Amino acid sequence: MRDAIEGRVWTLGEDVDTDQIISGKYLTIIDPEELKKHVLEIALPEFAEAARPGDILIAGINLGCGSSREHAPAALKAIGVAAIVADSFARIFYRNSINLGLPAIEAQGVRQLFEAGDTARISLSGGTVTNVRTGRSVTFPPIPAHLLELLEVGGLVEKVRAELAARPSAAPA
Amino acid sequence: MTGNGHGLTLAEKILARASGLERVVPGQIIDGQVDLAMMHEQGAQTVGPFHQMGATKVWDPERVVIAIDHWVPASTEGAAILHRILRQFAAEQHLPHFYDVGRHGICHQILAEDGWVVPGDLAVGTDSHTNMLGAMGAVAAGIGPTEMAAVLALGRLWLKVPPTVQVRVRGTLGKGVTAKDLVLRVLGEIKTTGATYKSVEFSGPTIERLSMPERFTICNMTSEMGAKCGLIAPDATTKEYLRLIAKHPDHPLQADADAHYERVIEVDVDGMPPMVACPFSPDNVRPLPEVAREHIRVDQVFLGSCTNARIEDLREGAEVLRGHKVASGVRFIVSPASTKIYQQALEEGLIQLYTEAGAVFTNSSCSACFGGNMGILAPDEVCASSSNRNFPGRMGAKNARIYLLSPAATVASAIRGEVADHRELN
Numbered sequence A: 001m002r003d004a005i006e007g008r009v010w011t012l013g014e015d016v017d018t019d020q021i022i023s024g025k026y027l028t029i030i031d032p033e034e035l036k037k038h039v040l041e042i043a044l045p046e047f048a049e050a051a052r053p054g055d056i057l058i059a060g061i062n063l064g065c066g067s068s069r070e071h072a073p074a075a076l077k078a079i080g081v082a083a084i085v086a087d088s089f090a091r092i093f094y095r096n097s098i099n100l101g102l103p104a105i106e107a108q109g110v111r112q113l114f115e116a117g118d119t120a121r122i123s124l125s126g127g128t129v130t131n132v133r134t135g136r137s138v139t140f141p142p143i144p145a146h147l148l149e150l151l152e153v154g155g156l157v158e159k160v161r162a163e164l165a166a167r168p169s170a171a172p173a
Numbered sequence B: 001m002t003g004n005g006h007g008l009t010l011a012e013k014i015l016a017r018a019s020g021l022e023r024v025v026p027g028q029i030i031d032g033q034v035d036l037a038m039m040h041e042q043g044a045q046t047v048g049p050f051h052q053m054g055a056t057k058v059w060d061p062e063r064v065v066i067a068i069d070h071w072v073p074a075s076t077e078g079a080a081i082l083h084r085i086l087r088q089f090a091a092e093q094h095l096p097h098f099y100d101v102g103r104h105g106i107c108h109q110i111l112a113e114d115g116w117v118v119p120g121d122l123a124v125g126t127d128s129h130t131n132m133l134g135a136m137g138a139v140a141a142g143i144g145p146t147e148m149a150a151v152l153a154l155g156r157l158w159l160k161v162p163p164t165v166q167v168r169v170r171g172t173l174g175k176g177v178t179a180k181d182l183v184l185r186v187l188g189e190i191k192t193t194g195a196t197y198k199s200v201e202f203s204g205p206t207i208e209r210l211s212m213p214e215r216f217t218i219c220n221m222t223s224e225m226g227a228k229c230g231l232i233a234p235d236a237t238t239k240e241y242l243r244l245i246a247k248h249p250d251h252p253l254q255a256d257a258d259a260h261y262e263r264v265i266e267v268d269v270d271g272m273p274p275m276v277a278c279p280f281s282p283d284n285v286r287p288l289p290e291v292a293r294e295h296i297r298v299d300q301v302f303l304g305s306c307t308n309a310r311i312e313d314l315r316e317g318a319e320v321l322r323g324h325k326v327a328s329g330v331r332f333i334v335s336p337a338s339t340k341i342y343q344q345a346l347e348e349g350l351i352q353l354y355t356e357a358g359a360v361f362t363n364s365s366c367s368a369c370f371g372g373n374m375g376i377l378a379p380d381e382v383c384a385s386s387s388n389r390n391f392p393g394r395m396g397a398k399n400a401r402i403y404l405l406s407p408a409a410t411v412a413s414a415i416r417g418e419v420a421d422h423r424e425l426n
């Protein structure tokens, strides 16, 4: 996991729920490559077409509230979003993102520093998010070691795989 | 005001037990042993990661419940594939507790009516309203499919111990005022972000008098507060409800008398009117009599969902409906929360009552609740619903407007053809 993440910014408002990230009508789609065509269709209709790998999403409070659909962060990851930064996150969305290895960073006050198209620079260890255009930045509390480790190994699948592989026999304990 | 002691809240007690620790503090990350894991259609996304993890066996097939509910019977090819993935996984892993088409129901209702969650449990499910089972005096939380794969593989899960908000309720609910109105009122105060990553513990004399179905309705909507879990301490009512159906031994824990609460909210329901959550957020709560005066026309009415489609809710609606007809131009969809409730409604003549009045009484499922199966709203349409969410696009078109109500008020709205107060019907 790179410590510094830099990318072009897309902005979202407050209380963007998972329905607006992946609408209920796409919930039977499992393939992230298929899902990404519909990502943010309600909240940001031009996003799916115009997003580039490495882009950063910056949102207001309560990003990802509503249904516990992993489709939402999975689609964002599939389209190449490098990190999601929000004033605050809804719980399950936050967990899902981290578990998929997609950095989700809660930085209070971040939304008002950015406009769409700005460049954001994130330092995970330094705990800062900076707007490269304006030079203004906000800080965020250190990410707990357990979660950093999850991000570093690439998500929960990798972590459990390592744990299971380390067991003396393949049988569950 | 309580709340500054050093004791543990109910959720902290349960999480300490689940992680084998004497005490835990909010913010601490623990590794908890799971007592019950529930999957619905989203669980189909668990199967891939489960295999990618190199897992070969589910940790304990007796502690896993699969209940399909969003598209039952399958209404699209995609849904049919999700169901097949789950069926094959259940067969492969010898998972005996699969609620397939015919025994199906909304996953949370299945857990409740078959006693799958008992006091003291740490229960997780792939749906965000798993919180409902906190009414058993358990920590019940929604998780994503990838974390569910880890649970199936290891029987354990990382969790951050949440701080607890205590909601103390006193007073008597007036005639025609229900547990749904109470939880809407609390939601109006806490808001959709007010309890993010927190545990919400309901207590006080009003809560102690509530039946289990009413407690389910209340804990169900802690999801709308952003909460990790919503709990009600187990008591004689819980014990009686589970007496014949509990699937495994319980550990009825209680909060310490000097528990530390992050925030205490006092609610007095004396004189409280019925409530309604207006578009486009479940916390946009107003007194129903006030909204009813605006004569908001509805195109569709939905009596269903895990929040309010138990037999008690259908009876409550039937009391209002008797002697009336569904207004012309209104589509009234009634969907019981489980097959058992469907059968009970049949026995009590409720299906006849609802359909004769002009409603469509569907098989049990999530139905119109989530805008992906049936009862989908067209642009600009308005729906009165007994469900729990009214965000943009929730039931179909992005600008369709949803009003969340108690079952009785939902039915009154079907009769009047506008958002209505059931106490005003003759």
Ligand code: SF4
Pocket (backbone or CB within 6 Å): B069, B070, B106, B107, B127, B129, B304, B305, B306, B307, B365, B366, B369, B370, B387, B388
């Ligand atoms: S009834 Fe609605 S809220 Fe409940 S599980 Fe189904 S879709 Fe979710």
